[in-house]
Amino acid sequence: MSELMGKVIEFGGGQSPQFHPNVDIRPGPGVDIIANLEEPLSIEDMTYDAAWCSYALEHISWRHIKDFLKEVCRILKPQGKFVVITANLKEQARIIASKEWGDPKDEFYESRLVFGDLDFLENSHKCGLSPELAIKWFQEAGFGIVNIEPHPKCSTDMIIRATKSAPIIDRFTWIKNEINMLS
Numbered sequence: 001m002s003e004l005m006g007k008v009i010e011f012g013g014g015q016s017p018q019f020h021p022n023v024d025i026r027p028g029p030g031v032d033i034i035a036n037l038e039e040p041l042s043i044e045d046m047t048y049d050a051a052w053c054s055y056a057l058e059h060i061s062w063r064h065i066k067d068f069l070k071e072v073c074r075i076l077k078p079q080g081k082f083v084v085i086t087a088n089l090k091e092q093a094r095i096i097a098s099k100e101w102g103d104p105k106d107e108f109y110e111s112r113l114v115f116g117d118l119d120f121l122e123n124s125h126k127c128g129l130s131p132e133l134a135i136k137w138f139q140e141a142g143f144g145i146v147n148i149e150p151h152p153k154c155s156t157d158m159i160i161r162a163t164k165s166a167p168i169i170d171r172f173t174w175i176k177n178e179i180n181m182l183s
Contacts, residue, residue, distance in 0.1 A: 003081050003161070006049030011037060011072070012056025019052050038064035043075045050081040057086040062127035069141035073164055080164040082143065085151060088158040089128030095156060131158060138162045 010019040014028055021032035023041070035041055037060050051072050060068050072082055129137070131148040138146040144165035151157035169177075 004050040004052055004083060007047070008050045008052060009043075009048045009075070011051065011053040012059070013052075013054065018054070024056075037068055040067075041071045041075065045074055046077045046080075047075050048080060049077055050083070051076060052083055054085045055087075057084055058128060059126055065127050065129075066137055066141060069138055069143075073142035076164045078164060078166045082138075082160075082162045082164070084160040084162075085157060086134075086160065087128055088131065088150070088156055090130035090132075091150075091158070092128070092156045134158070134160050 004019070008019040010017050010022045012024055013019070013022040013030060014024050015030045017030045017032075022030055023033040023035050023037070024031045025034070025036055027034055033043075037056065053072075057065070057068075076082065134148060135146045138160065142165055143162035145163040147161045149159050149161070151159055
């Protein structure tokens with residue numbers, strides 16, 4: 001996390017955030033901003049240098065993930081960093097298919113882990129990303145560089161490191177800026 005420098009915001013840190021301000025859906029001792037991550041954020045554009053999200057992305061509905069990523073991109077400065085730790089659905093599916101993992105006392109453990117829970121329990125997952133889908137959606141949201149690496153302590157999780165694209169300046173805007181600087 002050494003790449004997270006400057007003004008950093010954390011999404012979903014709950015009671016033990018690593019960065020402040022911390023944004024979470026429910027109040028708690030470590031929560032600075034209470035917000036539903038499935039809705040637009042009341043944070044100004046280009047306010048932060050970096051964002052951190054550890055094990056919260058999978059709890060956002062797949063219907064709202066793209067909008068959330070666009071919101072994070074919106075509040076980051078150009079070249080801002082976004083580091084996410086989340087479940088790797090592709091790796092989870094591979095392990096589930098190989099029957100190498102699970103809780104023998106709970107026959108539906110794996111399906112609830114991947115697909116959430118019909119009882120909508122507090123900790124159920126609402127989406128899952130493969131590395132390929134994560135790259136596609138992050139890039140569509142405005143992140144130019146997106147790297148995925150396996151989590152060193154959990155083979156079914158991944159670390160996503162994304163950098164917000166710098167704005168493209170056309171020749172007219174560049175010349176106008178240069179003239180303004182000379183005036």
